Amino acid sequence: MSIDSNLADLRKADVVVTDGGIETWIDFNSDYDLGDLGTIGMLDDGPGRAVLVDLETRYIKAARKHDLEIVIGTPSWHGSVNRLVAAGHPEEDVERLNRSAVWLVRALRREVAHGRGFVAAVMGPFGDGYRPEDSLNVEQARSVHQRQANALADAEPDFLFAVPLPAADEAVGICQAMAASGAAYVPSFLIGADGRLPDGTPLGEAIGRILSEVDIAPLHVSVSCVHPRTFVAGYQAAQELVGADNLRLVAELKANGSDLPKETLDGSKQLHSDDPVQWAADMVAARDAAKLRIVGGCCGTDERHIAALAAALTS
Numbered sequence: 001m002s003i004d005s006n007l008a009d010l011r012k013a014d015v016v017v018t019d020g021g022i023e024t025w026i027d028f029n030s031d032y033d034l035g036d037l038g039t040i041g042m043l044d045d046g047p048g049r050a051v052l053v054d055l056e057t058r059y060i061k062a063a064r065k066h067d068l069e070i071v072i073g074t075p076s077w078h079g080s081v082n083r084l085v086a087a088g089h090p091e092e093d094v095e096r097l098n099r100s101a102v103w104l105v106r107a108l109r110r111e112v113a114h115g116r117g118f119v120a121a122v123m124g125p126f127g128d129g130y131r132p133e134d135s136l137n138v139e140q141a142r143s144v145h146q147r148q149a150n151a152l153a154d155a156e157p158d159f160l161f162a163v164p165l166p167a168a169d170e171a172v173g174i175c176q177a178m179a180a181s182g183a184a185y186v187p188s189f190l191i192g193a194d195g196r197l198p199d200g201t202p203l204g205e206a207i208g209r210i211l212s213e214v215d216i217a218p219l220h221v222s223v224s225c226v227h228p229r230t231f232v233a234g235y236q237a238a239q240e241l242v243g244a245d246n247l248r249l250v251a252e253l254k255a256n257g258s259d260l261p262k263e264t265l266d267g268s269k270q271l272h273s274d275d276p277v278q279w280a281a282d283m284v285a286a287r288d289a290a291k292l293r294i295v296g297g298c299c300g301t302d303e304r305h306i307a308a309l310a311a312a313l314t315s
Helices: 007-012 023-029 038-042 046-064 081-086 093-111 138-154 168-180 203-213 228-238 244-249 276-290 303-314
Strands: 016-018 069-073 118-123 159-165 185-189 221-226 250-255 294-297
Touching: 007 069, 007 118, 016 303, 023 038, 023 046, 038 046, 038 093, 046 069, 046 093, 046 303, 069 093, 069 294, 081 093, 081 138, 093 118, 093 138, 118 138, 138 159, 138 168, 159 168, 159 221, 168 185, 168 203, 185 203, 185 250, 203 228, 203 244, 221 228, 228 244, 228 250, 228 276, 244 250, 250 276, 276 294, 276 303, 294 303
Parallel strands: 016 069, 016 294, 069 118, 118 159, 159 185, 185 221, 221 250, 250 294
Antiparallel strands: none
């Protein structure tokens, strides 16, 4: 953990926002072509880095306008060794690009947020976050994700952040890898209105497996890539399922801007997203329902949503 880490402040903070959508913002609000590697592929490209800086600056300013701390995610979601090698990169780029992603966000915190806020080093699942059939077993996940976890931790973020996790086995393995890196870590699960991960595991049971199968407990637990109304329904349903006591660790929601099904959103030529003020109201309701401390955006949200959320949280 870096000497300039703000992790102690995050542990005790009651109201924190996160940044919003990244890939969806770039797809629909810029002329930049993400390519197969997504945002980590932008780090070696001057115009790409400029887009990333501009986007995260928008989010930081939206939070700071209301004197709120912000969690800033690194552009490293596709930075695992399997994805980089498949895209033609040498294995050594796992270290180079992941460290670069963290250093970029640390610089934004220093220069734009004036040292305020938190750096979340982002990792993604092996496959599609909505397809549990693409996920790995525990041992495979620990092995595949360890190199990226180590590279991110070496660059000294505040914590590692794995998102979105669709299956309990891979969640355990990736958490083992993150814990072994020596950094604080946060798993972020995808859940449905039934309170279960896409692989059918109740949210509380998945959290319980991490607590029992990983040597170090997570900083907290997050839910992501779902609409706030879906989150509320899922959180309430999970209270009636196995592991309900573990829901006390859920402290964060990064929510989508639309509640339309993924099948409708995939390949859409226009961005579907709720009105920012209505979305912010739904987020506040979700925060209150689950006693969350950290709330922000995911797919389909932009700086208007984060600004509306920051205003609603401080009104």
